[in-house]
Amino acid sequence: MEEAARLTESIKELLSGGREERLGQVLEDSYPADIATVLRELPVPERVHVFRLLPPTQAGAVLSELDDQTLLELVRALDEHEVSRILDRMPPDHVVEVVEELPKEQADKILDLMEEEKSEEVQELLEYPENTAGRLMAREFVAVHENATVAQAIEHIRKAATGDDHDHLVGLVPLHRLLTADPTIPVRAIRTEDVETVSVDTDQEEVARLVQRYNVIEVPVVDGSHRLLGTISVDDVIDVIHEEATEDIQRLGGVPGDETLLDPPEAVFTKRLIWRMINLGTAVLAASVIGLFETSIQALATLAVFMPIVASMGGIGTTQTATVVIRGIALGEMTSGVLRRVLWKEVWLAFMTSVANGLVLALIAYLWKGSWLLALILGVALIFTMVVAAVAGTLVPIALRAFQVDPAIASGVIITTFTDVFGFFSFLGLATLMMRFLL
Amino acid sequence: MEEAARLTESIKELLSGGREERLGQVLEDSYPADIATVLRELPVPERVHVFRLLPPTQAGAVLSELDDQTLLELVRALDEHEVSRILDRMPPDHVVEVVEELPKEQADKILDLMEEEKSEEVQELLEYPENTAGRLMAREFVAVHENATVAQAIEHIRKAATGDDHDHLVGLVPLHRLLTADPTIPVRAIRTEDVETVSVDTDQEEVARLVQRYNVIEVPVVDGSHRLLGTISVDDVIDVIHEEATEDIQRLGGVPGDETLLDPPEAVFTKRLIWRMINLGTAVLAASVIGLFETSIQALATLAVFMPIVASMGGIGTTQTATVVIRGIALGEMTSGVLRRVLWKEVWLAFMTSVANGLVLALIAYLWKGSWLLALILGVALIFTMVVAAVAGTLVPIALRAFQVDPAIASGVIITTFTDVFGFFSFLGLATLMMRFLL
Numbered sequence: 001m002e003e004a005a006r007l008t009e010s011i012k013e014l015l016s017g018g019r020e021e022r023l024g025q026v027l028e029d030s031y032p033a034d035i036a037t038v039l040r041e042l043p044v045p046e047r048v049h050v051f052r053l054l055p056p057t058q059a060g061a062v063l064s065e066l067d068d069q070t071l072l073e074l075v076r077a078l079d080e081h082e083v084s085r086i087l088d089r090m091p092p093d094h095v096v097e098v099v100e101e102l103p104k105e106q107a108d109k110i111l112d113l114m115e116e117e118k119s120e121e122v123q124e125l126l127e128y129p130e131n132t133a134g135r136l137m138a139r140e141f142v143a144v145h146e147n148a149t150v151a152q153a154i155e156h157i158r159k160a161a162t163g164d165d166h167d168h169l170v171g172l173v174p175l176h177r178l179l180t181a182d183p184t185i186p187v188r189a190i191r192t193e194d195v196e197t198v199s200v201d202t203d204q205e206e207v208a209r210l211v212q213r214y215n216v217i218e219v220p221v222v223d224g225s226h227r228l229l230g231t232i233s234v235d236d237v238i239d240v241i242h243e244e245a246t247e248d249i250q251r252l253g254g255v256p257g258d259e260t261l262l263d264p265p266e267a268v269f270t271k272r273l274i275w276r277m278i279n280l281g282t283a284v285l286a287a288s289v290i291g292l293f294e295t296s297i298q299a300l301a302t303l304a305v306f307m308p309i310v311a312s313m314g315g316i317g318t319t320q321t322a323t324v325v326i327r328g329i330a331l332g333e334m335t336s337g338v339l340r341r342v343l344w345k346e347v348w349l350a351f352m353t354s355v356a357n358g359l360v361l362a363l364i365a366y367l368w369k370g371s372w373l374l375a376l377i378l379g380v381a382l383i384f385t386m387v388v389a390a391v392a393g394t395l396v397p398i399a400l401r402a403f404q405v406d407p408a409i410a411s412g413v414i415i416t417t418f419t420d421v422f423g424f425f426s427f428l429g430l431a432t433l434m435m436r437f438l439l
Numbered sequence: 440m441e442e443a444a445r446l447t448e449s450i451k452e453l454l455s456g457g458r459e460e461r462l463g464q465v466l467e468d469s470y471p472a473d474i475a476t477v478l479r480e481l482p483v484p485e486r487v488h489v490f491r492l493l494p495p496t497q498a499g500a501v502l503s504e505l506d507d508q509t510l511l512e513l514v515r516a517l518d519e520h521e522v523s524r525i526l527d528r529m530p531p532d533h534v535v536e537v538v539e540e541l542p543k544e545q546a547d548k549i550l551d552l553m554e555e556e557k558s559e560e561v562q563e564l565l566e567y568p569e570n571t572a573g574r575l576m577a578r579e580f581v582a583v584h585e586n587a588t589v590a591q592a593i594e595h596i597r598k599a600a601t602g603d604d605h606d607h608l609v610g611l612v613p614l615h616r617l618l619t620a621d622p623t624i625p626v627r628a629i630r631t632e633d634v635e636t637v638s639v640d641t642d643q644e645e646v647a648r649l650v651q652r653y654n655v656i657e658v659p660v661v662d663g664s665h666r667l668l669g670t671i672s673v674d675d676v677i678d679v680i681h682e683e684a685t686e687d688i689q690r691l692g693g694v695p696g697d698e699t700l701l702d703p704p705e706a707v708f709t710k711r712l713i714w715r716m717i718n719l720g721t722a723v724l725a726a727s728v729i730g731l732f733e734t735s736i737q738a739l740a741t742l743a744v745f746m747p748i749v750a751s752m753g754g755i756g757t758t759q760t761a762t763v764v765i766r767g768i769a770l771g772e773m774t775s776g777v778l779r780r781v782l783w784k785e786v787w788l789a790f791m792t793s794v795a796n797g798l799v800l801a802l803i804a805y806l807w808k809g810s811w812l813l814a815l816i817l818g819v820a821l822i823f824t825m826v827v828a829a830v831a832g833t834l835v836p837i838a839l840r841a842f843q844v845d846p847a848i849a850s851g852v853i854i855t856t857f858t859d860v861f862g863f864f865s866f867l868g869l870a871t872l873m874m875r876f877l878l
Contacts, residue, residue, distance in 0.1 A: 008776065029633075033652040041776035067772070158619045175614040180597045194468075212681060213472040215674040217656070234673050235654040241677065242651060245684035246766055252688065253762025254755055261767035262777060265787040273792045276755055280796050283751040284803055290744045291807075297743045301736040304743035305729045308859070311747065312722040316693055316715055323692025327685055328700035333506065337447065337480030338701060348704040353712045357719050364723055368730075420747070 004037035011038050015046060024053045032061035040070040040262065048077045060090040068101045069262045075102060084113035092121040093138045093236070100130065133207050134200030136240070137221045137230030144187060146170050151183035169220055169228045171195055197222045200229060207232055208240045209332065248330055251408035252323070254279070282417035286311070289421050293428035300438055302369055303431050306378055310427045313357060314385040314419030321346045321393030322415055326407045329397060343394050350390035351383065358382040373437055381427035389419045443476040450477050454485060463492050471500035479509040479701065487516045499529040507540045508701045514541060523552035531560040532577045532675070539569065572646050573639030575679070576660045576669030583626060585609050590622035608659055608667045610634055636661045639668060646671055647679045648771065687769055690847035691762070693718070721856035725750075728860050732867035739877055741808055742870050745817055749866045752796060753824040753858030760785045760832030761854055765846050768836060782833050789829035790822065797821040812876055820866035828858045 007030055014023040027035060027050070035054070039047050039062070051074060054062060063071065063086065075083055075098075087095045087110065095114075099107045099122060111119045121139065128134025144153045153173070171191030181190050196210050197220045207219055211234065219232040247257030256271040290297075290307070297304050325342065328334035334342070358379035366375040392415050397407035400414075431438060446469055453462040466474060466489070474493070478486050478501070490513060493501060502510065502525065514522055514537075526534045526549065534553075538546045538561060550558045560578065567573025583592045592612070610630030620629050635649050636659045646658055650673065658671040686696030695710040729736075729746070736743050764781065767773035773781070797818035805814040831854050836846035839853075870877060 004771070005774065008774075031653050037771070037774065041774060154618055157615065175618060176596065179593055179614060179618055212677050214470050217673060234656060234677075238651050238673075238677065238680065241680050241684075242770070245680075245687075246770070248684075249688055249691065249766050250762055252691065253758050255759050255762050259763055261763060261772045261781055263784070265784045265791075269788060269791060272759060272788055273795060275759065276752065276792050276796055277799070279755040280748070280752060280800060283748040284800075286751070287744050287748050290747070294740045294744060297736065298740040301733045301740070301743070304736045304740070304746070305726050305733060307743070308729070308747055308750070308863075309719070309722040309726050312725070312859075313715065313719060316718040319692050320694050320711060320714065323689055323694050324698055324700060327688050331681070331685070332443070332476070333479075333700045335444065335447075335476065335480060342700055345702070345704045349708060349711055352704075352708060353715050356712060357715055360716070361719060361723075420751075424747075 003031075004034045007034050008038045008041055011050065012042075015050070020053065023050070027054055028058065032058065033065045035062045036065035036067075036070075039074070040067060044073055044077055047074055051078070056086060056089055059086045060094065063087075063098050064090070064094045067260050067262060069260065069264065071098065071101055075106070080106070080109050081113055084110045087122075088115050088118055091138060091140070092118065092125055093136065095122045096125045096135060100126065100135075128200050131204045132200060133198045133202040133204065133219070133221050133232060136204060136207065136232045136236050137200070138233065139230040141228065141231045143228055146188040146191060147186050149184055149186055150178060150181045150190070153178060153187050154183070168226045169195065169197065169222050172218070172220065195220060197226070198232075199223065204240045205244050208237050208244060211237045212241070213332075248326075248408050251406060252326065252412060254412060278413055282413055282420075285417060286420035286424060289424045290428065293424075293432055296428060296432045296435055299435065300431070302374070303428060306365060306374075307424055307427055309361065310378065310381050310385055311420045311423035313354070313361075313382055314389040314423040315416060317350055317354070317386040318389035318393040318415045318419045319412075321350075321390050322397055322407075322411050325394050325397045326411060329401055329407055334398065339398070343391070346390040346394050347387060350386045354383040354386035357386070371438065373434060374431075377430045377434060378427065381423070381430055384426045385419060385423040388422050389415070392418050442470075443473045446473050447477045447480055450489065451481075454489070459492065462489070466493055467497065471497065472504045474501045475504035475506075475509070478513070479506060483512055483516055486513055490517070495525060495528055498525045499533065502526075502537050503529070503533045506699050506701060508699065508703065510537065510540055514545070519545070519548050520552055523549045526561075527554050527557055530577060530579070531557060531564055532575065534561045535564045535574060539565065539574075567639050570643045571639060572637045572641040572643065572658070572660050572671060575643060575646065575671045575675050576639070577672065578669040580667065580670045582667055585627040585630060586625050588623055588625055589617060589620045589629070592617060592626050593622070607665045608634065608636065608661050611657070611659065634659060636665070637671075638662065643679045644683050647676050647683060650676045651680070652771075687765075687847050690845060691765065691851060693851060717852055721852055721859075724856060725859035725863060728863045729867065732863075732871055735867060735871045735874055738874065739870070741813070742867060745804060745813075746863060746866055748800065749817065749820050749824055750859045750862035752793070752800075752821055753828045753862040754855060756789055756793070756825040757828035757832040757854045757858045758851075760789075760829050761836055761846075761850050764833050764836045765850060768840055768846055773837065778837070782830070785829040785833050786826060789825045793822040793825035796825070810877065812873060813870075816869045816873060817866065820862070820869055823865045824858060824862040827861050828854070831857050 007026070010026060011023065014026065035058070039050065042050060047070070051059065051062070066074065087098065095118070099111065102110070111123060114122070125135060125137075142157050144156050148156070171193060172195050173187050173191045177190045178187070196214055196216055198207055198210065200221055200223070210216065210219060217234045219237070220228055221230045221232060223229055250257050250259060254275045256268070259268050259271070293303075325334060328342070361382055362375035362379040365378050366372060396415050396418075397411045400407045400410055446465070449465060450462065453465065474497075478489065481489060486509075490498065490501070505513065526537065534557070538550065541549070550562060553561070564574060564576075581596050583595050587595070610632060611634050612626050612630045616629045617626070635653055635655055637646055637649065639660055639662070649655065649658060656673045658676070659667055660669045660671060662668055689696050689698060693714045695707070698707050698710070732742075764773060767781070800821055801814035801818040804817050805811060835854050835857075836850045839846040839849055
């Protein structure tokens with residue numbers, strides 16, 4: 001990050017000093033990712049200016065590093081011919097990453113202006129749905145017959161011949177084995193036996209899981225007859241892992257998974273609003289529970305003071321539990337065989353911590369309001385609520401998963417409503433039952 | 440995951456049928472990660488039994504895939520001699536991953552029983568602090584002088600000679616370039632010019648960021664004089680990325696970052712409790728604000744019904760904002776140059792959505808309680824609270840970051856308290872000012 005910050009400073013300086021030549025040099029020596037960071041901080045005219053100073057190959061690499069919003073603004077300001085010339089020099093799978101973010105009309109125009117062969121390859125990749133292995137794969141790979149010798153294989157790679165024989169995939173040969181093997185033996189002897197493969201429509205999340213789980217660093221994409229169509233490299237997979245983590249984190253926070261920091265507010269307004277409206281609905285539902293006890297509150301306004309504490313403690317309990325469970329589901333650790341153990345852990349934790357919390361809360365309530373009975377009711381309601389929160393926090397995500405709903409999206413709302421309602425109900429209900437002793 | 444589920448089924452079946460030989464075969468053909476998933480579901484005696492059926496190299500690979508709790512239970516049940524024999528066959532950096540999870544006494548005993556050379560290598564790695572590049576690096580690498588020819592370099596690799604000459608690192612040579620280059624030219628001509636390096640005490644998160652940002656797939660670890668000490672491979676980095684994502688997600692949910700699904704409850708009790716106690720403190724603080732308005736609530740209990748709605752809406756607003764900002768910080772996108780844009784986006788969103796939410800809430804309140812004034816007060820308090828929530832949700836994480844505090848840990852508590860207090864205060868305050876018109 002610091003490198004990007006330093007680069008930003010020096011580029012801004014060179015720009016204002018009009019030192020174009022030096023600027024060109026600095027850009028040539030910088031990493032595309034760092035240049036991308038600089039570009040998003042510049043106003044559009046200067047962004048275009050700096051971008052045009054980049055050497056063509058560098059320009060392509062920078063385009064694939066840009067966040068969606070900066071990319072859109074930049075491409076809108078550039079000439080379509082200019083963009084297509086840059087894309088011509090990029091590998092098809094990287095072109096796809098750029099083109100898929102553009103408005104359809106503009107994307108079509110740019111694809112039309114590109115070299116025919118490259119443009120066709122890109123369009124073929126674009127036919128695979130977003131977030132699938134097909135979109136990610138590079139179609140340049142080297143394939144040799146398993147009876148070829150090591151020397152022949154190396155010769156094949158030297159010629160940079162791409163695989164065009166559509167035979168069954170029978171194994172992979174790590175380069176270091178090829179390099180160190182006796183040149184006269186067949187590659188069959190040094191290939192791996194079992195290869196994990198995916199199909200073009202495998203979800204990218206599944207590809208990432210495969211890489212993490214089995215430590216593979218290049219995933220072959222095959223068709224129904226196990227013929228090799230392309231390969232997915234580990235740096236694409238790392239990007240996917242980041243994307244998916246962002247998605248999970250944002251969904252837990254009630255944000256649509258694909259929002260980025262610099263999205264224009266109008267673009268995310270509807271999605272944010274939907275979530276806030278749902279929250280309003282559930283908050284009104286919880287309020288209606290309080291409404292049932294309005295007479296009790298009228299009689300003893302102190303209840304209104306303590307009531308949010310119980311709900312808030314149910315909230316933290318449920319958040320902690322659901323967070324661990326949802327992450328466990330995402331990592332594939334939450335299998336049916338361990339459900340009972342997890343449930344027991346969470347209920348134990350809820351009970352033990354809420355006894356401690358309940359004692360402290362009861363003490364505070366007694367010191368504040370002087371009523372032992374009120375303190376007792378608070379403590380008991382707290383324990384009730386937190387145990388119920390632990391059960392809900394464990395079972396709701398699992399149930400959602402079983403119904404094919406992403407637990408990260410819906411768990412928060414459902415469980416919070418549940419614990420709010422239960423928290424208000426248990427405390428106000430107990431207090432109402434004991435009302436004549438409280439007054 | 441399905442593969443692991445199928446494997447679990449068939450292993451349980453073979454175990455209960457006593458078909459040991461077939462079981463051994465199935466295990467030999469399975470991936471270590473899948474076997475690890477099976478082991479955690481088995482009760483300890485059967486876990487030990489199955490583990491002992493594994494071929495020695497497979498056993499080591501399974502050990503490094505196990506989650507901490509399952510590993511602890513398994514090693515406790517095994518003989519130390521047995522464990523040390525397995526560790527002897529593993530690469531030192533993988534042995535470290537196992538040994539660092541064990542209680543000190545047991546770890547020392549096992550290290551004592553291991554082959555001397557391997558044990559020493561492991562102990563050297565263990566001297567680097569946890570979560571640093573030093574712990575992650577493999578010390579087996581091939582280094583040649585830049586004046587060596589390609590043919591000499593390949594010969595060097597064939598001999599599997601590890602780098603022992605402590606010269607400056609001047610570049611890396613990708614294997615495919617070595618393979619396709621003219622054997623008579625010096626490697627100098629095909630090496631990369633700029634290499635991103637880390638030192639042994641670089642934080643693993645920084646290593647992961649480097650890999651993601653610059654698409655490198657092997658990170659060299661160097662000392663102060665730029666001498667090569669080891670390399671970190673991409674599959675270790677992928678594990679780090681997952682670990683760090685888990686940490687971020689858990690911290691956002693108020694859970695210590697290193698908790699796993701199956702940790703025994705006693706082990707996480709204290710950390711969970713601390714968080715719940717902090718939450719209790721902030722909830723009491725918010726309640727004390729309500730306490731200021733007890734007379735108003737006594738006069739009009741309806742206020743208690745609506746009061747949590749305003750706080751809850753402040754909560755969702757702040758959660759959405761802080762989630763995007765905190766993830767932006769983690770991804771390095773939240774630079775000072777874009778702060779104003781982000782703040783404007785969030786305030787705009789807060790205002791526009793809260794006007795929509797406020798209208799709906801006011802309508803509900805009017806239909807329910809029949810008071811236009813109460814409806815108006817609710818709507819205004821909601822807009823106030825949500826705009827303040829947006830500002831706090833943006834600035835608090837950034838401020839924490841500036842004070843070197845992980846924003847994922849502390850933001851939640853601070854911001855929630857803030858919006859709770861502000862929400863209660865604005866609604867109850869406005870209502871109290873207008874009380875004589877409300878009654």
